[in-house]
Every structure is written in C-alpha cells, then in structure tokens.
Amino acid sequence: MATQAAEERKAEDVLLLDLRGLTLVADYFLIASASTGRQIKAIAEHLEETLSKAGLRLLHREGWESQRWVLLDFGGLVCHIFNRAEREFYGLERLWGDAKRVVPDGETPEVKRE
Structure with missing residues (x-):
C-alpha cells in the first residue's frame, strides 16, 4: 500500500526495506525519490492520507x-x-545494505500500529 501510494504521485525508484532484526528504529523503510520539492510534498501528503486511512498514525x-x-x-x-541529490548523498540503501528488499505487491507488510 505504501509503495503504491508513493507511485501514484509519480515517486521514482521506490524501495521498501525490511529492517526487522537489524534495528529497533523501525520494521520497514520506504525510500523514494522525486524531481522537485513540490512533488516531494505531494508524495508525502498522499502517503500521510493513505496510511492514516489504513490505521497507521503519523508520529x-x-x-x-x-x-x-x-x-x-x-x-x-x-x-x-528525497530529491535525487540528497538520496545519493545519504545513501540509505547502502547504509542498510543488509536489509531485505520487499517486492511491492500492492500491500504494506504488517506494521505495528502505535
């Protein structure tokens, strides 16, 4: 669901990482790129709306x-x-290279609801 929501707003290079067993920070990271600040904001707003409707609370x-x-x-x-330059600079994919990449199937994996 999260990957699909990002792609609905034309996010690029959308990646879902399974961090379970690697960190206590989160179970999953969704990483996506956009061309402009306006597009980043549109993707973020759509993710907030979609995930809130699915029962996740923005903390x-x-x-x-x-x-x-x-x-x-x-x-x-x-x-x-991210914008493309920031994504390349921070390299979260490299930093979390041991994480499994989740193949999007239209569903967000089970996430603890806070």
Missing part, C-alpha cells in the same frame, strides 16, 4: 520546509522521500 514529520528530504515516521514504517 513525526521532518523536512517539510526544506522539501529536499521529507521523513514520515509511522512507528513501524518510516518513509523517506
């Missing part, structure tokens, strides 16, 4: 003003929406 939001990297923390799922 924290960061980067809203800069719109270079917006982070949405839903507890078990943390969504990172």
Whole structure:
C-alpha cells in the first residue's frame, strides 16, 4: 500500500526495506525519490492520507520546509522521500545494505500500529 501510494504521485525508484532484526528504529523503510520539492510534498501528503486511512498514525514529520528530504515516521514504517541529490548523498540503501528488499505487491507488510 505504501509503495503504491508513493507511485501514484509519480515517486521514482521506490524501495521498501525490511529492517526487522537489524534495528529497533523501525520494521520497514520506504525510500523514494522525486524531481522537485513540490512533488516531494505531494508524495508525502498522499502517503500521510493513505496510511492514516489504513490505521497507521503519523508520529513525526521532518523536512517539510526544506522539501529536499521529507521523513514520515509511522512507528513501524518510516518513509523517506528525497530529491535525487540528497538520496545519493545519504545513501540509505547502502547504509542498510543488509536489509531485505520487499517486492511491492500492492500491500504494506504488517506494521505495528502505535
């Protein structure tokens, strides 16, 4: 559901990482790219709306003003929406290279609802 929601707003290179057993920070990271700050904001707003309707509660939001990297923390799922340069610079895929990549099937894996 999260990957599909991001793609509905034209997010690029959408990736869902399974972090269970690697960290206590979150069970999953969704990582996506966008071309402009406006697109980053549109993706983030759509994720908030879609995941809230699915019963996940937004615990924290960061980067809203800069719109270079917006982070949405839903507890078990943390969504990172980057512009291309920031995504390359921070390299979360490399940092969490041991994480399993979840193949999107239209459903968000079971995430603890806070």
